Amino acid sequence: MALSNGCSPVTRVAIFGGTHGNELSGVYLVKHWLNHIGEITRAGMEVTPFITNPRAVEKCVRYIDVDLNRVFDDQHLRKEITPTLPYEVRRAKEIHCRFGPKGSDQAYDVIFDLHNTTSHMGPTLILEDSKDDFVIHMSHYIQNSMAPLQCTVLLLDHPGMKYSTTRSISKHPVGVEIGPQAHGIVRADILDQMRRIVKYALDFIQYFNEGRVFAPCSINAYQVLEKEVYPRDENGDLIACIHSKLQDCDWQELNPGDPIFVTPDGKEIMYKGESTIYPTFINEAAYYEKNHAFTKTQKVTLQAQTLRCSSIQQ
């Protein structure tokens, strides 16, 4: 990781849409920018809009063979190309060649990966590294620019919960996750929020490259702890759904003894954890197949030192 006091200019930025082909805000925006590149063009930067899973986009499904946002680990990326290789693994190898390789100097500086959730999360930035001062400053800038609308930061760095995302091949990965939006539809309000986040992020990078000094800052974030699974019977069928008192309550505190599920005959299932947590991704449609009812998080503070671009002579 570059020292916060001496970050190099950020010149290569990619904006990914369609990592999940049925999350349409990113698909719609990236397709728009491919034809109207001026909106995301910035002096001294190369900004590349890119559809990551075109076959899934064409069919308007999350994925064709496997979830693209889970296969950017060495084990998958090193696989030989054979006729039986899942489509997304082949595609991951191509994306890795073009925008990576992960951990190398040639890797893109920043990748924004645009997602939607069916959960009531509002605009959310997903960070993968609590020590990435550049991204912490960027998140701080975006949060201030989005105000009074809340833009929440989700920190995905727990070894047991972390997965190898498409954006992780860049030096500074940023997930943009906005909901609620059902699969296969575009909502103008959510589209506008996503577009503003990308605009502010590009503004921030431009100011950084131009030599603006960013004073030390801290941001509140929600750190992923673990998932809560659905109650199911021996056939794997659901025996309870998310409780109406939990539905749409992403980021609000959940205490031991609070109801989380309800069975068809009205029996409530309570949260059995030992301490207060902050649930998110509550009732995410794409997570039923992962048996993931919601994500448990805890509140943390992320701090960043003074940030300035190293190529600027004072």
Ligand SMILES: CC(=O)N[C@@H](CC(=O)O)C(=O)O
């Ligand atoms: C609903 C959804 O797809 N969420 C994303 C979150 C992320 O990009 O990290 C995923 O599970 O890949």
Ligand SMILES: [Zn+2]
């Ligand atoms: Zn997604």
